Amino acid sequence: MDQADSIAGEQKRIEDDFALLEDTRDKYEFIIELGKELKPMPDEQKIAANLVRGCQSQVWMTAELDPASGRLALRADSDAIISKGLVALVLRLYDKRLPAEILANPPDVFEAIGLGRLITPGRSNGLYAMVNRVRQFAEGFGQAAKA
Numbered sequence: 001m002d003q004a005d006s007i008a009g010e011q012k013r014i015e016d017d018f019a020l021l022e023d024t025r026d027k028y029e030f031i032i033e034l035g036k037e038l039k040p041m042p043d044e045q046k047i048a049a050n051l052v053r054g055c056q057s058q059v060w061m062t063a064e065l066d067p068a069s070g071r072l073a074l075r076a077d078s079d080a081i082i083s084k085g086l087v088a089l090v091l092r093l094y095d096k097r098l099p100a101e102i103l104a105n106p107p108d109v110f111e112a113i114g115l116g117r118l119i120t121p122g123r124s125n126g127l128y129a130m131v132n133r134v135r136q137f138a139e140g141f142g143q144a145a146k147a
Contacts, residue, residue, distance in 0.1 A: 003092065003095070003096060006101070007093055007094070007097060007102070007105040008105065010092055010093050011105075011109035011112070014089065014092065014113065015112055015113055018030070018113040018114075024118060028082070028118070030085075031082060031085035031086065032082065032085050033085070034092075035082070035083075035085030035086075035087075035088055036084075036085075037088065038077065038084055038085075038087070038091070041062070041075050041076065041077035045060060045075065045077075046058075046077065047060075052126070052129050052130050052133045054126060054129030054132075055078075055083060055125075055126035055129050055130070056080075056083070056120075056126050057078050057082075057126070058078060058079045059077070059078040059087055059129075059130060061074065061075065061087070061133050061134070062074070062075045063075075063141065065099075066096075069096075070098055070099075071097055072096070072097060072098075072099060072134075072137060072138060073095065074091055074095040074096075074134065076088075076090070076130070082123060083123065083126060086119070086123065086126070086127050087130050089127075090107070090130045090131055090134060094138075099137075099138035099141045100142060102134060103135060103138050103139065103142065106131075107131050110127065115127070
């Protein structure tokens with residue numbers, strides 16, 4: 001699936017996707033499918049330095065700045081399929097975005113689609129830990145670009 005031109009546009013797409021799903025089981029199956037579609041991260045990147053702290057499962061995340069576009073290229077993976085699906089949602093929002101755009105757009109869509117009521121509190125904490133990690137990357141690369 002192509003990504004929307006803006007984070008706000010992608011949030012709308014995610015809301016639309018979840019609006020089509022009638023019950024909790026359908027929503028879980030959708031998240032699992034997103035996880036299955038996520039490109040695996042190479043094993044050599046699954047190291048302690050790339051672990052996202054605060055997740056119940058192991059979630060690894062890396063970021064690189066594309067010097068030509070100034071956009072972040074994010075990669076992530078998890079050893080648990082639900083966490084993998086959640087990180088896929090995070091990447092849908094923030095991959096290939098400018099650091100300033102990431103920092104200006106909190107993931108309000110997760111509350112809008114009722115994700116907090118759908119997943120366990122531990123998974124919810126992990127989801128926001130993933131978002132915080134992306135924001136840390138954006139802050140770091142954004143400051144480096146100003147230097």
